[in-house]
Amino acid sequence: MSPNPMAGPGGMGGGGMGAGGMGGWSMLRSMRHGDDVRGHRVSRGTARRITAFARPYRRDIAVFLVTVVVAAVIGVATPVLAGDVINAITRGGPEAGTIVVRLALFIAGLAIADALLSLAQRWYSARIGEGIILNLRTRVYDHVQRMPLQFFTRTQTGALVSRLNNDVLGAQRAFTSTLSGVVSNVIQLVLTAAVMFTLSWQITALSLILLPIFIVPARRVGRRLAEITREAYNLDARMNATMTERFGVAGALLIKLFAQPEVEARRFAERAERVRDIGIQSAMYSRVFFVAMLLVASLAQALTYGLGGWLAVTGAVSAGTVVTLALLLTRLYGPLTALSNVRVDVMSALVSFDRVFEVLDLNPSIAEKPDAVAIPAGSGRLEFRDVHFRYPSAAEVSLASLEDVAALDRTVAEPVLRGVSFTVEPGQMVALVGPSGAGKSTTAMLASRVYDATSGEVRVGGVDVRDATMASLRDTIGVVTQDSHLLHETIAENLRYAKPDATDEELWAALRGAQVADLVRSLPDGLDTMVGERGYRFSGGEKQRIAIARLLLKAPSIVILDEATAHLDSESEAAVQRALSVALTGRTALVIAHRLSTVRDADQILVVDGGRIVERGRHEELVAAGGLYAELYRTQFAVADSPAPYVDEVGPEPVVTIPPHGYDD
Structure with a gap:
């Protein structure tokens, strides 16, 4: 047989x-x-x-x-x-x-x-x-x-x-x-x-x-x-x-x-x-x-x-x-x-x-405790207490067979953050600035618990994020990255990823707040328009505004912006900034900034270098101090806000905009 x-x-x-x-x-x-x-x-x-x-x-x-x-x-x-x-x-x-x-x-x-x-x-x-x-x-x-x-x-x-x-x-x-x-x-x-x-x-x-x-x-x-x-x-x-x-x-x-x-x-x-x-x-x-x-x-x-x-x-x-x-x-x-x-x-x-x-058998490393507690609704206080962090080695998070290598690298990485401490009070905007590789994005990831601190505490609403339920943390914190990902689904499905039971009226309200409702209405299929792979049917600015609409639908009390306008042209950036002004109203904000306009509006600026906060204060104070921030102001921020056209280090992103009357133009 x-x-x-x-x-x-x-x-x-x-x-x-x-x-x-x-x-x-x-x-x-x-x-x-x-x-x-x-x-x-x-x-x-x-x-x-x-x-x-x-x-x-x-x-x-x-x-x-x-x-x-x-x-x-x-x-x-x-x-x-x-x-x-x-x-x-x-x-x-x-x-x-x-x-x-x-x-x-x-x-x-x-x-x-x-x-x-x-x-x-x-x-x-x-x-x-x-x-x-x-x-x-x-x-x-x-x-x-x-x-x-x-x-x-x-x-x-x-x-x-x-x-x-x-x-x-x-x-x-x-x-x-x-x-x-x-x-x-x-x-x-x-x-x-x-x-x-x-x-x-x-x-x-x-x-x-x-x-x-x-x-x-x-x-x-x-x-x-x-x-x-x-x-x-x-x-x-x-x-x-x-x-x-x-x-x-x-x-x-x-x-x-x-x-x-x-x-x-x-x-x-x-x-x-x-x-x-x-x-x-x-x-x-x-x-x-x-x-x-x-x-x-x-x-x-x-x-x-x-x-x-x-x-x-x-x-x-x-x-x-x-x-x-x-x-x-x-x-x-x-x-x-x-x-x-x-x-x-x-x-x-x-x-x-x-x-x-x-x-x-791989250890997820980020897991909810059996006795986890919910972060109080509406909590807007974000606090870092002597936070140290290093990225895990390959042997801690991966498999050789999944990387197609003979053996995993067991080298212990150098610390990325070394004793970071700061507090963002409810309703405040705090900007993180510093040279590339200083640890700014890592700080944002620890706040949303993409990673856990190696030592120290990250507290949201007075609760250590490691003791909080994952659902309450996700409800409290919303993130917009510099390259917000859209799934190859409809606009409505992408928005409802933040709130599965949202009504069409709530979707349109979020789109209006993100300054993108008129664009969606002009599309033949409206909310049922497929966004394409990674949202490539839209320009960079349009993708970012849809992502901001998703954030508004979620309605978090703390917003983290990780260089959300970094790769946009001036016109797209202006549209996204208007959308962000709505998203940040009445919310606590932690902003990784590369534009002077964002930095000037911050209640506090934290200058990060080598994994440490080396300066803190308002814009005028830091410029007058003549330290690292003053140098960044003269090179990075001032150039970024100059009338000359902005060109990113890796080249401008191709813009593919949906025409108002369909996809054939």
Whole structure:
């Protein structure tokens, strides 16, 4: 029987070569993955954790295994009954016709039972497998969402997605094809061998002589198949990475700006041609493998008919026995070849589970305490008390397999913040300024608990953020970054990300406050307009105002602006500044600033350098002091506010504005 639960044992009973083919496919698949799992060491406790995932389905698994066992018994019984039919015919007599009809009806009944068992197996297999996939995927997805930001900056997105797809599916096979295959093949092999040796040990022994002739060359073919399959997987991964990067808006724009579509097409064609060549090689190796297996099985049958026929002529065995042995032989080769690689099948499933558990075992580092308390509603006080912070090392937040490196970097990073202390009172605006890399954005991330302080306290509304519920912290603090992300969904769905139950009236009120309602009304689909990948259908200023509308809908009491106008032209910045003036009204604000206008309006300016606050005060005071702020004022702020056009260090952002009458202009 094939280990595939979709094909019951009855599905191979009639055809002489069917079972061998299915067993061969299982063996071929095992050999393809054999090298991948031999070197992988499964961690301790994996089997126990697998059992925990299977526990909710233990009754379904028990029923499933019963159907597999009964189907295996039917698979062996059918050839025996076929031999009885032949014996009844050869014996003749007045009762022969009745016996043959009864046996035929019995065989038909077994076929019907086998078909029903096959459907039951498939139902239970799907129920168990899909249920386990659901549990694993949701667990991994939820866990990954709780990982620190640095995890995502280090991890290859494709490798992480693979854990949610390929490895979860591999784990599913442990409870469907692998489990059913092992049980069914063992039972079928034992029953078949026992019946065959009972009928004629000479014919059985002769039939098995050819098995090594098939298995030894097949393993060599399997190793070559594994090599070209791995190369094909690598090439496919590279092509997928190329397409993902080039088909994104930024990649497509780069290709067009540098006029490289022919070069890109040629590079892609070279890889695609190699994939084609590998596909041809793989197809031929697979065909040679199956032809060889069919040939060996046919030769074994020929030997059975030859020796069995000679024994039947001499009267040593009956003709029905020869037919039974020939039919049983087809059910012997399949399980033997499949079980010869059962260790690889089991290890493949265990490796898939182990790779999923690797992700689940990563420490999220940002977690809500069981006794967390809610920040009082409307709290607007933000306080840093002697805060120190260093970014975690790669070994603390990531996996080597997700970064595609041999070993993770365990170097302890230098502190980014060194004893930062300040207080933002309710309704105040405090600006953070300083040179690049001083720790300004890190300070903002600690306030919103994207990271936790290494030591010291960050308090919101008098509550240490590590003791606060995540929901109350998210409700209290709103953040607008310099590159606000919009999901590839409608404007309404992007806004409701902040408040899922918001009405259309509330959405329009937020858009009006963000100075972008007129633009949205001018669009053909209004709130149902798709924003495009990362919001690229809108200009930078329009994206920022939609993000500000999302912030207004959330209505936090504390707003953090992380250089929200850094990459905008003068006109877009003016529109965003008007929107921000509405967003900041009556709210506490912590602003990372690069424009003089923002700094001048601040109630207090904190000058950060080397992870420390080196100066604090109002604009006029700090300019007069002649320190670092005065230098920044003369270089960064004054230049940024000069009449000359603003050009960012990395170049101006392409502006893609939606025309008022659609997308075709």
